[in-house]
Amino acid sequence: MKVNVTELLKKRLNKFDDNFKHYGDDMAYLTLTSRNDSTLKDLLGIQLLRNSDKETVAREIARLDLAILDNNVLTDIIKLKSVYIQDFEQNPTVEESNAIKAIKRDIEDNLNKIVNPPKSWTYTVSESAKLHFAAIYVDVQAKKKFELPATKTEFLKSHPELKEGDLVYKSIFRHREARDYSIEEIIEPRLQTAVFNPILEEHSDIYIKKGDIEELYKGKYDDFKVQVYLQTYEIGQGSEPEEVEVDEEVVETVDVKPEEVEASIEVDEIIKEARVNQENTSKIDTSKDKDSKKDKKKKSEETENKKDKKKDASKKKDNKKKSKKKKK
Incomplete structure (x- = not known):
């Protein structure tokens, strides 16, 4: 099965957009009050199942978010990680930001399971197995009339339902000043320097294929405006496979x-x-x-x-x- 996390998630989310009047606002609520990567993981698992032929789509096996097996052979691992955009910014008192640490840890852990599969696994790993790492970037702003409390403690008391209240507070606080740089400028250089370059140096026999940062959905909850972006990285053994040209005469099937x-x-x-x-x-x-x-x-x-x-x-x-x- 061809795995393109961005296309699969967008396809599943478009179904919600077509059928639910408040789809964007519902997703904004789930993003702020829970781990939105869990919600997206469920939706992605369903879409993978719909697109599968004879493959098995597994959830939460061996501490893997999603896995695809073909005749008991693991071909693809998918990991989703949700982080707040402003959490990439360098903190003078910390060597690495929390977002960088979290992404680096998850990629290294899942990649190691492909390169050195645990002996306890009851299934084998394909030589061409891939890790699809999906980074979910969350950006939160406040509505114009909203007055941000003077302290983070006051903010958390007024909105106890927010899962990552301190990060939401930081996002709103930073948005009070005009952002003069793009999301790509704040995220990609840090990921390349702190995460991907070290991995490529350690594993000379793997490739990393980077996807673009794309908006996944946006909505409103209470006094907040939520925008969620997605960027995927395909990591595999050997050299990066060449893009296969699609025959123009082939008709794509659609719902x-x-x-x-x-x-x-x-x-x-x-x-x-x-x-x-x-x-x-x-x-x-x-x-x-x-x-x-x-x-x-x-x-x-x-x-x-x-x-x-x-x-x-x-x-x-x-x-x-x-x-x-x-x-x-």
Whole structure:
């Protein structure tokens, strides 16, 4: 099965967007009051199951968020990690930010399970097994009329339901000043320097394929505006596989609504009926052509017969005249 975490999650979230009026706000609530990577992990697991053929989609086996097995052979590991964007910013008193530490720890732990599978596992690991690391970046702002309490303690007392209240507070606090740099500028250089370069130095026989940072969803809860982004990293053994060009003639299958199916069936029936009518018309025209040719041939033969009769009659007259002359 081809695994593209970004496309799979977007496909599943689009189903919610189509069916639930308050989809964005519901997701914003879940993001702020729980670990949103758990919610997205569930949704991704469901979409993987829908896209699977004969593969097994496993949840939480051997401390893996998601795993794909083909005939008891592990082919893909998927790890989701949720962090707040401002948590990447360097703290003068700390060597590495908490976001960097968390991502580095999770990637190294899951990668090690591919390179050195535990002996206790009852399944084998494919030589081409991949780790798909999905970094979920959360950004929270406050509505214009919201007044941020002077201290973080006061803020947490007023919003006890927030799962990561201190990080939400920091995000709102930093957004009071205009951000003059992009998300990519704050995240990617730090990840490359602190996480991926050391991993590539330690494991010379692996590759890391980086995805773009894309907005996953946005919504509102209470006085807060929530934006969630996703970036995926594919890590595998050997060299990075080349992109396979898709044949333009191959038709991609898509989910369709029942009414679209009915409409499609109607169109198919109309096309079939038109083809049948065309074939019948063609048969009639062919038959007419044959009859017309027969008629022409018959008329031609009749004309020739008349000419022959005239010739015979003319010969008889001539013969009579000749015989009269001889008698005289």
